[in-house]
Amino acid sequence: MPPGIPLAPPQASTFAPGVDHLFLFLLGVTGSVAILVFVLIFIFAVKYRRRSPDEVPPRVHETMFLEVAWIGIPFLLMLVMFGWGAEIYYEEFHPPPGSLEIFVVGKQWMWKLQHPEGKREIDELHVPVGRPVKLTMTSEDVIHDFFIPAFRIKKDVLPGRYSSLWFEATKTGTYHFFCSQYCGTNHSEMKGWVVVMNPAEYQQWLSGGAGGETMEQAGARLFQKLACTNCHRSDNSGRAPTLVGVYGRPVKLVDGSTVMADDAYIRESILRPAARVAAGYQPIMPTFQGQVNEESILQLIAYIKSLKIPESPERMKAAP
């Protein structure tokens, strides 16, 4: 290698060292087997080269033992490769509880990000070091993919559903992120920087600028503006179920099944209310498709999520 070419991106997340170890393991095992085969071929090629045109090679007896060995041993090694890879994959699917949640919306050809505290950014992602961060991501058009090489993670970002990705940055600095699912003309411009900061600096960054409204507050405002309150009352007196305490709870549907009221369900209720109707209610909720974009939906979800069942009766009046 010419000097100056790095062989791996910086290691800047808790996943990175593990993935690099796995890489070295894979390289070591498969490399040794490949080199063994190449060396054997080389030796045979030299040693058994044809010396005269009418040479007759000796008969070689096949042994079952060899066949079984070179089926069995590689497969056992592969099981280790599988297990190790699966372990990392498992962790990548399980963000620690209490992760900082950040919301990502991809569209041709930019990334829009919002922090729960209300800060928004485009093609940049500021995160604190040493704290698990969970990205909840969706797309407004085609499939994109959020890829941070220095963290060794990526995940497709699809229209019509939420996908999530989590990481914990271990080193402050600025790292590339890329869209790595081909999405049309300016696919290669759909990239940006992750800025990993000290927690204190991050707090300062969060409160700086013209922020103001948190996602929850923005959601509350939308909830009023779109007249959701006409039907959804906090005291369950409207024509619709109360949304207080619904988030994260199972909901009974008219067809008798139950569904977990998570981000995806709430998103669906707003865009396609007739798809799954809560038991005991008429399907009168209109669709808000076209009136709300993906970012507003995320704000509405943030608001609905904040509607906890109040502990004391007097707080009941304050809730919508």
Add this chain to the structure above:
Amino acid sequence: MSTLSVEEPEQAESRVHYLNVHYGVKSWLLTTDHKRIALLYLASITLFFLVGGSAAVLIRMNLLTPTGLLVEPATYNKLFSIHGIVMVFFFLIPSIPAVLGNFLVPLMIGARDLAFPKLNLLSWYVYIVGGLFTLYAVIAGGVDTGWTFYAPYSSTYSNTHVMAAALGVFITGFSSILTGLNFIVTIHKMRAPGMTWFRLPLFIWAMYATSVIFILGTPVIGITILLIALERAAHLGIFNPALGGDPLLFQHLFWFYSHPAVYIMILPAMGVESELITCFSKKRIFGYSFVAMSSLAIALLGFLVWAHHMFVAGVSMYAGMVFSILSYLVAVPSSVKVFNWTATLYKGSISYEAPMLYGMGFIGLFSMGGVTGMFLASLGMDVHVHDTYFVIAHFHYIMVGGAVMAYLGGIHFWWPKISGRMYPEGWARFSALIIFLGFNLTFFPQYILGYLGMPRRYPVYPPEFQVLNVMSTAGASILGVGYLIPLIYLIWSMRYGPVASSNPWGAKGLEWQAPSPPPTDNFEETPVVTAQAYDYPSREVEVA
């Protein structure tokens, strides 16, 4: 080195064979001779190889600078799309089956033609019609979906010639199905007396396994493309969530065909490899039944691993794990083949004519591709390198390093049979070497680029990736020259090459019993098979 026995030239000139039995364009366009149809395919896939190759040249040139040297991103996207579509559907998939398979299947099993000669000609016409649709898409302004046609980009957002290109792929699919059907029936029904299943050359086993995939897999891609067309034209919500569809459904359907399609490209190459290794080491293949059965195992297991292309696409964690382990399972039969080829060389009598050099190159490059497949099947690893240049390098090692190397090895090996002439040996060895070196210089840096995080399909990239990209482009220019040399000397040799004997390599196999080039009916008398395949003479050595 073996010497080439050369037939008396006058004798060959005067003899009637499939090439000189009729003259004129019409005699070619209406032929039902499997050997002539093979040549029709040879000419047409070479043409498509040049189209796909030119696109590759432009792609690599454009990547010389981080901001794109030649073209706008929109044009670049069309270049890689056409490169992929043409190379996969119009070159690699038909390459070995439609050219070498067509030529050799009847000859190797001692038959006079395929079971359905007219259907065989129809396959070629269907292929050409599909090809014309795709070429039309290119000339009319191009298509920018990539060869993967991912929805909803292809079905809703792209405003390029998706329909024409997709129809082209849809139509050629029928050509694959017909060829597969023809091969299967032929291999079942038309084997010469004594040619039992376990006496078949391994190339035939490979063709058989490939045909199974043609028949089972190709309809699925056809249906998938029709669904894309329906969504695009009639706005039926199938894949686009905005219309109520599911974009992952597209990927499942697409890869259900396109992963097995990888084996359509590599199984025939493995078949060729078994012929080359045995002939040039004068040995029976080590572990015949393991090599034969591994082809079938690959064909069947190959249908169970498609979602390894979707580990980060949004499938569930458990789906990821199931498909990861199944992907390792399908790697076993492939590695079995490599080990058996290596063992075949042991105590052989090995000579290094050009086909063998290509064959050795195949093992090297295919192994490198296979080994990096182990990385991609490992979930935690794939999450990092998926959709980066690592994947590009991986499948080019398999499909270009592997399949094209074997294709060229096969073309050289059977060239005397096909053309009745020898190719120039020195040039052929030289080009094998150039291709091997150029290939590695082109694609090895891409593994590193991928690990560093350079995504695929990027005309514009961060400047720190430039050095490796320049190395890759330098390699590609060497590789390009390497491919042009055989094109020139093979055409030259059709007229000026030394006349070939019926069996210049001293190979076993019925095709070498027929004259070079064979007469229209292949064999004057139906051959009778009394021995196993690769029945090279061997010394009995006392073993304790």
